[in-house]
Amino acid sequence: MALLDPVNSALRRVPAWPVYICALLYAGWLFWLGVTGGLGADPVKKLEHAYGEAGLYLLIAGLCVTPLRRFAGLNLMKFRRAIGLACFFFITVHLLTWAVLDVQRLDRVWADIVKRPYITVGMAGFVLLLPLAVTSNNWSVRRLGPLWTKLHKLVYPAAILGGVHYVMLVKGWQVRPLVFLAIVVFLVALRYVPRRRSRQAGTTRVARP
Amino acid sequence: MAYRWKNDLTDRDVTDEAVYLNRRQLLAGAAAGVGLAGIGSRATAAELEPTSWEDVTSYNNYYEFGTGKDDPAKYAHRLTVEPWSVQIDGLVDSPGSYAFEDIMAKMTVEERIYRFRCVEAWSMVVPWNGFELADLLEMAGVQSGAKYVAFETALRPDEMPGVARPVLDWPYVEGLRLDEAMHPLTIMATGIYGRDIPNQNGAPLRLVVPWKYGFKSIKSIVRITLTEDEPPTSWNKANPREYGFYSNVNPEVDHPRWSQASERVIGTGLFARRQDTLMFNGYADEVGALYAGMDLTKNF
Numbered sequence: 001m002a003l004l005d006p007v008n009s010a011l012r013r014v015p016a017w018p019v020y021i022c023a024l025l026y027a028g029w030l031f032w033l034g035v036t037g038g039l040g041a042d043p044v045k046k047l048e049h050a051y052g053e054a055g056l057y058l059l060i061a062g063l064c065v066t067p068l069r070r071f072a073g074l075n076l077m078k079f080r081r082a083i084g085l086a087c088f089f090f091i092t093v094h095l096l097t098w099a100v101l102d103v104q105r106l107d108r109v110w111a112d113i114v115k116r117p118y119i120t121v122g123m124a125g126f127v128l129l130l131p132l133a134v135t136s137n138n139w140s141v142r143r144l145g146p147l148w149t150k151l152h153k154l155v156y157p158a159a160i161l162g163g164v165h166y167v168m169l170v171k172g173w174q175v176r177p178l179v180f181l182a183i184v185v186f187l188v189a190l191r192y193v194p195r196r197r198s199r200q201a202g203t204t205r206v207a208r209p
Numbered sequence: 210m211a212y213r214w215k216n217d218l219t220d221r222d223v224t225d226e227a228v229y230l231n232r233r234q235l236l237a238g239a240a241a242g243v244g245l246a247g248i249g250s251r252a253t254a255a256e257l258e259p260t261s262w263e264d265v266t267s268y269n270n271y272y273e274f275g276t277g278k279d280d281p282a283k284y285a286h287r288l289t290v291e292p293w294s295v296q297i298d299g300l301v302d303s304p305g306s307y308a309f310e311d312i313m314a315k316m317t318v319e320e321r322i323y324r325f326r327c328v329e330a331w332s333m334v335v336p337w338n339g340f341e342l343a344d345l346l347e348m349a350g351v352q353s354g355a356k357y358v359a360f361e362t363a364l365r366p367d368e369m370p371g372v373a374r375p376v377l378d379w380p381y382v383e384g385l386r387l388d389e390a391m392h393p394l395t396i397m398a399t400g401i402y403g404r405d406i407p408n409q410n411g412a413p414l415r416l417v418v419p420w421k422y423g424f425k426s427i428k429s430i431v432r433i434t435l436t437e438d439e440p441p442t443s444w445n446k447a448n449p450r451e452y453g454f455y456s457n458v459n460p461e462v463d464h465p466r467w468s469q470a471s472e473r474v475i476g477t478g479l480f481a482r483r484q485d486t487l488m489f490n491g492y493a494d495e496v497g498a499l500y501a502g503m504d505l506t507k508n509f
Contacts, residue, residue, distance in 0.1 A: 034479040040279070041260075041268035042331055043479045104483055108468065116466050169466070171329070172376045172447055174276050 008075045019082035023089055026054065044101045051094035056166065056180055058087030059159045063187040071190075081136050084155070088133040091126055091162075118168035125161030128154045156188045211317035211341055213393030214495070257322055260333040262402050264476045269409045270327065271428055272376050273362065273369040280371065281409035287368040288429065290413045299359070299434035302350025309413055313399070315348060316340035320403070321396055323419035325426075326458045326490045328444075332472040337417055338400030343391045351387070351435055358390040359383075359440035360416060361432040377443050383427035384440035384454065385418065386499075394419055394495055397430075420489040420496045422456045453509040457500070458490035462509050 030050050033039050039046040062083045068074045099109045112119045132152055134140070141148050163181035170177055271281035293309040318338050326332045346358070364380035366372050372379045389395060398417045399406055406412045411428025418425050424444050434440070444452035451465050460470045471483040489496050500508070 037478070039479075041264035041475045042278070042473065044473060045331075047479070101479060102473070112468070115463075118466055170276070171444075172272070172276070174376060175374060 004073045004075075008073075011075065012078070016079050016082040019079060019086055023054075023058075023086035027051065027090065027093055044097070048094060048097045048102055051090050051097055052166070055087050055090035055094055056162055058083055058090060059155070059162055060180075060183055060187065062087055062155065063159060063184065067187065067190045085133060085136055088129050088136075091129065095123075095126060118165055121161050121168060122165035125158045125165060128158035128161070132158075156191065159184045160188060210347075211319055211344060213341060213343075214321070257324065257334045259322060259336045259402075260476045265333060265335055265401060266407045266409060268333075268475060270329075270423065271371075271409055271411070273364075273371045273379070273381065274409070275371045276376060284370055285408035285412075287370075288363070288365065288408045288412070289368060290408060290429075293413045293431075295414070295430060296432040297345075297349045297434075298432070299436050300352040300355035301346075301435050302352060304349070307349075312345065312348075312414075316344055316397075318399060321394075321398075321417070321419075323394075323417060324487075324490050324492075325417075325419065325423055326472060326486065328422035328424055328452070328456065328464060328469075330464075330467055330469060330472050330486075331475055332484070332486075333475045335417075336402055337396060337398040338403060338406075339396040339398035339414075339417065341393055342395045342397050342416065343393065345397060345433075346390060346435070349433075349435075354437050355435035356387050357436045357438065357440055358385050358387060359432075359434040359436055360385075360427045360430050361434075362427055363429045363431045377447055381427060381443045382441060383416065383425055384436075384442050385416075385425075386439075387435075388499055389418065389496075392496060392499065394492060420458055420492040422458060424452070425456050455500075455505075455508050457496075457505065457509075458486060459488060459505055459509065460486040461488075462506050 030039070030047055034043040034047045037043070039050075062080060065076045065080045065083070068076060099106075103109050103112060113123050114120070132154055135144065135148060135151060144151065160181075163177070163184040166177040167181050267282045268278050269281040270278065271285065274281040274284040291309075294306045295309070295312065296306050298304040318340055320336060320338050322334060322336045324332060325335050342358075360383045362381035363369075364372060385395070396417050397414050398411070399414050401407070401410060406415065408429075411426075411430075414430055415428040416426045416430065425442075439454060442452075442454055444456075445454055458469075463469050469486055472486050474481060474484050487493070
């Protein structure tokens with residue numbers, strides 16, 4: 001752990017706000033490419049998928065923060081809120097792209113949510129993320145106390161739903177969505193690795209992959 | 210016997226090289242074609258604006274080269290298409306291996322501008338060059354017991370990076386009922402826009418059945434077998450609940466995971482409106498009779 005101390009203290013000087021700026025710039029750049037013909041023959045699908053995928057990457061990044069601290073001693077805790085909110089932002093624009101640019105009609109959007117299992121699953125994941133996004137501020141953390149930690153465990157089922165959503169929407173059994181889902185399940189499973197008896201006995205702990 | 214079906218558009222509308230390299234000019238050309246052609250009953254030029262060469266040849270589903278839409282354009286150049294031969298066997302009078310050149314020497318190639326509707330709810334318009342499958346089958350001599358035609362795509366692990374993964378049960382196979390195969394709309398395509406068909410589109414010869422979802426139009430065919438029984442088909446084997454043997458374009462029968470009532474038209478941009486999907490992809494007048502009396506929700 002001492003090995004990463006200089007890294008951790010250097011990270012303490014890095015602000016979290018560039019995460020938001022990068023998320024906005026990336027989303028805006030993709031949209032601009034779509035408008036100007038830079039996303040190829042089917043820009044709606046490409047944009048939809050790119051936003052959704054960015055959301056999944058950020059879900060995974062967010063889920064990595066705690067295990068990295070626990071098993072590797074790397075402290076990225078100060079970036080976790082920004083990662084989470086950026087993730088929520090991408091999943092929201094993913095949803096909007098699907099509803100507004102792809103499906104285009106509110107009645108069909110609703111019909112799809114009710115009738116199509118992969119959309120129901122994706123939508124359920126989004127709904128689970130809503131209270132987390134709303135309570136991602138210092139006031140809520142103080143106000144909710146221990147309940148806040150409990151509430152934010154909703155990100156586990158949400159992430160798994162997101163991974164399942166991806167596996168379900170492709171034709172056939174494709175590798176990439178399955179890898180995404182496997183990573184998400186692995187990261188959630190890490191939460192259930194039993195705690196060591198003594199936190200000080202750091203040198204004797206069993207190495208985890 | 211070629212030319213059993215006629216487009217209302219002629220090849221003059223599309224084959225000019227300067228035109229097809231630029232879609233906007235092409236649209237203008239097609240619009241001019243309407244004025245010249247005047248009457249057009251079922252396939253008016255207004256409906257059938259051919260998709261640009263670039264989109265037709267860069268946005269493909271050909272899982273042998275990968276599941277991404279741009280994978281075929283990236284990797285299909287590895288496919289050796291010369292020499293090529295097609296095994297024609299089963300219930301035919303003259304079974305055997307037919308060299309591609311020998312087939313082409315006997316066939317009449319014509320242009321067919323068809324709608325192309327993917328099961329994923331997107332569509333294109335493709336100006337194919339090809340010959341009627343019926344002519345090829347007649348060349349081999351269809352025996353009276355034959356009721357179906359089975360097709361098989363080449364399987365070349367050295368040239369096809371996608372087959373290393375069991376996304377589907379390789380080789381890709383498809384099938385048609387004999388009357389569907391003999392229908393004048395059913396062609397074997399060997400070109401697009403008057404050029405040799407690019408590898409990513411199924412070189413050197415592929416099936417095109419315009420009233421069925423795109424995956425029925427099997428690419429890079431190495432074998433055609435006339436059979437008595439309904440042959441297995443790849444997507445049906447992979448997921449029988451989602452993909453039937455017939456797979457006719459039908460806006461009223463949804464895919465279990467998405468609606469088939471409308472489609473995104475490739476090449477129309479980020480803000481384009483969806484287009485309503487037509488029964489039998491707009492070819493109901495020509496092929497509706499083939500399915501008279503059949504329950505299309507069961508025989509999907």
